Amino acid sequence: MEVTGHTRGPASIRDVAAAAGVSYQTVSRVINAHPSVRPATRERVLAAVEELGFRRSATALALARGRSRTVTVLTADTTHYGYASILRGVEEAARAAAYSVGVGVLESADEATVAAEVRRAADVGGGLVVIAYDPAGVRALEAVPAGLPVVGVVETPASPPADDRPWVWTDDREAAYRATRHLLSLGHETVHYVAIPSDTRPASARIAGRRQALTEADAPQPPPVQGGWGPAGGYAAGLKLAGDPSVTAILCGNDDLALGVLRALHEAGRPVPGEVSVAGFDDAPHSAYLTPSLTTVRLDFTGLGRAAFALLHGALEESAPITPHPVSAPELVVRETSGRPGPTDGG
Amino acid sequence: MEVTGHTRGPASIRDVAAAAGVSYQTVSRVINAHPSVRPATRERVLAAVEELGFRRSATALALARGRSRTVTVLTADTTHYGYASILRGVEEAARAAAYSVGVGVLESADEATVAAEVRRAADVGGGLVVIAYDPAGVRALEAVPAGLPVVGVVETPASPPADDRPWVWTDDREAAYRATRHLLSLGHETVHYVAIPSDTRPASARIAGRRQALTEADAPQPPPVQGGWGPAGGYAAGLKLAGDPSVTAILCGNDDLALGVLRALHEAGRPVPGEVSVAGFDDAPHSAYLTPSLTTVRLDFTGLGRAAFALLHGALEESAPITPHPVSAPELVVRETSGRPGPTDGG
């Protein structure tokens, strides 16, 4: 009725300008809260905005400004609890800052594929959060071209990151240290370790934390067992360890691994925590409800995601001073899978 | 050396054109594989593309074409296994089609918040996949403005969806039917049900499937117990059911719920499957490794995600005929939590 000649599709600032009887630039000023617009004019423009249901196109904004209010999270798996939590943290912070978040899954760790994925993510503009706990993620982080804002979510690094390529991490060295000490304090001679893939690096923070605890206690240092990411890998590793009667305490790189280990111990007839104690990392939601419930170290993945976004936000805009690391410290959660070692010579 | 005056930042088609000694339009033609470009010219352009590291800007493309090769997944939780798998399926299919995928988390089911989230997602253009298993998702699906391409991921609907607003689903009616029949066939008198929030609707497909199985077997029909989404809710529901000695079989709306129920039964001293049988939905990765391992119905969430994308892709472009539902049928996976009912009158 009152709308006569405006174009099909969503209204643009030109449409709004026409409706309000001003120039498109004035509309732009109103949208951006520029001070020098007369109140009466502002009112008219806002009324037109309301009436036409105008929404400023994110695409056009990105093109004109050169950056895109978008962060893309590159991850090897959306399904894994830790990764999914990081994604949630990023999304949460991004939403609060009116950013959009994209996801790219690194299907394989193959160099070319990863590089292609990084390029794709770069095409949309904005920043990148790379979850670099695993080989695919590490590759991706390396493949990010210079000049593209990126934050890596990594294990506790040995040396601080370069300024132009910040990292974010939880103190998993400390986490491993505490979990190991907890198990030792119960009376176990040593603590075996089932590793997630990233822990194969000799510099792995978790391995270092465990080593420190073992060293301080003058305990033997059995080499880590490779477990992969999921329960299946933990199960396989668990079967190996279950066969060795000297094994009484097992620390696992994550809760899923621990679950597999628990199953393997069960099948091998080694009661938990009667004979063997088990602890995990992450405190996934189901860990508290397992039978027996899982002793684990809670890691603040959501906070990690938020921190990653904050850093990126700081790099993309000249606001929000780069908040260092408002990530909660790891917290040991003692549950039923850890206890004093029982007599193992009996069976 | 050879590059003299081209602009800072990523190269544009104008830069490439200058380097190759052609017009920007020719570059555009080469990029888009337009036939009428002489091979020699094409070669020159491609060489320039290579040399300058040209990548076509997704933003500019979106602006010029009017649509943005992006799909945004709206979900209430990135952490939940089923949701995360759907996201992965969407991402997988999207990547194959050179689309980007965004995520929006519906933090609350509050109408205004959800509407705002939908608008935000709409701002980036492209299509929407809304995971509408829960109240927040259902609200979001309703709040999507007409004209915006959207696909809902829903429970088996009572009536087929409208053409312009397609849905995608697994046959969870059949899934519930099969799981219930399985439990009945073991000799249980009836099957109790711990529901996920969406199942409160009287028209819920899962509830209908279970009802049908119970009806066919002339079994009593105890009302569903509300469980929520996570293990905590399952635990609470499980405690209630555990107190009733007549309860010998419990079907749960998802594996996390089942986990909580198992824990509650354990604490109540009711052995599984000795006294009570339990089954879940989803077949989450850890379910096979629980002790006892969980009988469940595997649902093809990833396929669901891929199907959702395919539908959206069909709506966004005039290609890829709308493949109806290449989603795998639910598959009953019988494990250790289900067995014949034992003597319950003893304790």
Added chain:
DNA sequence: ACCGCGGGTGTGACCGGTCACCTCCATGCG
């Protein structure tokens, strides 16, 4: 009365692509 100044607006170019349309030239055919 003249100038400078600053608030309130409008105009043109630009971001990096695409699309519609035009030109130029080498053919083929009547």
Added chain:
DNA sequence: CGCATGGAGGTGACCGGTCACACCCGCGGT
């Protein structure tokens, strides 16, 4: 030989915003 045809390529406008700049006007100072 003249002309329609189609391949190869170029030009201008446009998508929906932003930015740099010019304009107009009222005001205060001299």
